[in-house]
Amino acid sequence: MFKIRGDLCAFDRDNWNRDKEKFDCPSATNVYHCIVDERNRSGEICIQPVWVQTGYCPEYNTDANTVDTVPCDQSAGCPEDPFQSNEVYQYPVCINKTYHGQPTAEEVDAVYFPLPTAVGISVVVVVAIIFVIAIVCYIRRRQKPGRRQEEEVSLLHRSEVPFFKTSAFHDAVHILQNGGKFLCFHGRWGSGKTTTAKQVYLSVTGRKPVVIEDIAEFDVSSCADCVIVEDPFSKHLSNVEDIMLKIKTLCSNIGNTKDNFAIFTMSDEEWTEVINEIKKILLELGIGPLHDICLNYDSLSPGDRNQILHSIFGHYNPKQAFGKVENIASGNELYLGYAETYTLLSRCRIFQTKPGPLLFSNRPLLYLKMYLERKCKSSEEMERSEFVMLVFMSLNKRTINLNKSNTELNELFMACDISLKNVQLSSIIPEEFVFREGEGVYVLQHDVIQRMVLVVFGTYHFEKLVRFSSWHELPDWIKEKSRLNIISKIMKSVNEIQPILEISHGKMTELRNKCESIPETRVPENSLNMKQ
Template sequence: MFNVIKESCPYQNWTSVAKKRCPNPGNFHCLKDEFGRIVWLCSEPIWVEKDRCPVFNVVARTMDTTSCLQTRCPPYDYRSNDIDVEYACRFLMEKESSTTPFTTKDTETSKNSTGIIVTSTVLTLVTIIMVVLAGIMFYKRRRQPSKNNGKQEEESLDLMQETTRETARIEEKPACLFDQAKMFLIQKKMVVITGVPGSGKTFLAKSLVNELQKNGYKMKKVLICNLDQLQQGHSGNEEQLQQGHSGNEDQLQRGPGDKVNIYIIDDIFHELQNHDEIKETLTAFNEFLSHAEETYFIITIPSCTWTNNGEVFDPMFYKVEVNLDKRDKNEKLAILQSLQTKYDLSNDQLAYLDGLKNEILLSSFTYIGFPALVLWMFKQTNVEQLEKSLCDPLNTIRDEISSIKNGTIEDKGKFLVLSYMCLNDGKIDVRNVDENLFNFLKNKCAIRWMRNPENPRTDQEEPLDGSGGTLGGIKGTHHPDQEGSPRIRT
């Protein structure tokens, strides 16, 4: 169940080690047991309260927590196998004996006693020497006063305080994921946002741009959503790349002459890519980065893609990664309260939610993010559906999709359009529909075109140009997200 190791926990290559040792890499743990040995095991994560560290109880064969007795203890709740917590809860090899299996109790006790005596003696001698030296220096300073003593002491005090503040600033890591992302973006000019679908990766990316705008930046953002756009960018065809997006973007600048762009590279890595496609995208991405100068980057990557390719992503991005799957209770509670105000929930639903608040905050799914889960729950019409969506959100979503697929002709049309959009970067251009794909989906779903209501006997199919016709039973409306590319809204 657990394995004692004689080395530090593998923080630098955590993902690759987790994949080798555990069927579910998300259950990999490396921590100490109650005897101080470093062990690894595969176990469901538990929540650890702030100012505490995880520990494995060998006797009970279960995960537990213990008080953090060092400095820089975690100031927030976290999961037991989170590796980005404060260093006090990281387990590094300090000396070989710390992980060597016990021999006999008497021998170990003797070693510990000897070590304590030697350490105490050395510390006592060092302390005495330092006190004596400090007394001598103080005596000499009193005997030889200087005109600048007051000024020097004041400057020394200021320098010490400034050094302390600077050290605290460097070591401090914001508990809020938004603040972490903002810090990485400003200091490193890059932040990589990871998370499962619905965790809010794109929302956070856009929020960061808005935050920079509030701080005095004028933004010229470029959104890149696929490999073609990425390759256009690094081949020097930036004008064409920017024309592929909204044209009302100002240049990012703060102060005269300080002109830079900010790129949001959103899900160019996705769940359906195979190894060769990941490699091709990564090559294009590295080429793109090599041509970028004084540029800020916000990159989103799905959790499963990050996990399955950890040996590639970890060395490149682990210093600037923000994992939205690791929100603490306080952040989740803020999301829950914020979204709750946007929906008109019944008293029964509100009472039910209040009773299950702790369970909701502890929920964690590998296929849906917390914000999407909460939104889905709030859209349910009764307590029964709300409870089902919390226990098994994926099945609840499947049932909803099935009801659309098997509903009225208009519902079936919605299902057809949504299916097409899922396979086409979430878009549908009524002037440039891939008819082969659309007809394949139509036949697959056994959906027929709606006939013209003014001539119900005609067999002529409705037009695809969006000019008042119908597409799978849904009337097309122009949505000018991109010049010359009206899209259908469902």
């Protein structure tokens, strides 16, 4: 029970230890906390600690009986390093929201101006603002309407993607730093598996992550480095036995070397199917257990959920009130994970008003598809051009390099009756779905964008999808349309949509024949599917 104090919590370790001894927490798991609650009341409780991110404060949630974390809203004294919530005494501003410390002489001088000086500064500032506005208006008048200038494309770099170090992150780092060699992050599509794996790898090794994107094409016999194995089975569902042999060889190599490890990422479906077999392999080899960490909504603490949402929304919408979405964070993960759902909501701001955060969080794939359909069928050439650019990137490993000539890009636009003459290609890069990866190089935010773009393209331009695709194997997200009874049709109309393209038997035959006509190109092993 949260015991309200008559005074503030201790600001130093000695007094904190005295209070801790008086309170007496018998459990090793639930440790002494002296923190404030959501009503800014100081109190004591024995509860499990949580990790608190830089720039945040712990706060007791009386309704949920848990420790949440909230942004530190003070101008000075906020946490500069992650810490455990029971050590909040180190940061007085988190315990006493009115605490600012004693101002120094320099700080007093910095905020005091005599009246004449203040008036003079105000005049200078006003003149400067007017001058800047005039320049901006002049530049805009000279720009071509309807086209963004290349230097104006304010796309984020891929390295700038926000990431909050959740309890799962800290648990993974602890496992690997204490001798663990095999770890698996599993969860729904878009739950942050690969991103978390890369951040853990970087934290433990201090090096840029090495990612095996397709283990089937990778020579595991000579690999004994620290690696991330990304979705090993998703692309090879009909070849599970061969993939298992590759995993066994890789694990054997890593298990016999010091300080190296392997991090696997898998969907929930993959995990359920192969977990027992992989654990059996490690048991046979005698090289340690497989530690598994789930990243789904239900596996996140309330504090982690809130901070993931805040880090994403605050990063992409720094001038908007976080409260608009804070109270509607939903755990309704059907096909798309929590992290990617709110990344879409934050980056594509139209979703914040139409349909709004609550409706979007419950059916993100439906509203994403509707948004892409509007672009696909738009009467505005700019919007259709942006959609076709997304199609090209989706058919080309989610990437485009504007520094190279793109014959296929021109052919695709011509097939869609759009001319690229006098068009700056950077002006039709959809900012809400794309990151910069280098000068003139752009990549789609996530493969959910890739999938849903191709679903929409295949729905309205199936013959073009067949023409410009180069799959040598039929994608598992393209299904033959089946007959639905009335109840199924009703349920389908009110539930979240599946990320699949349903086509007729004739179209399925046509696409399958196209796939079989394309020879499987074998690249040199370890050349393209292992990224750093």
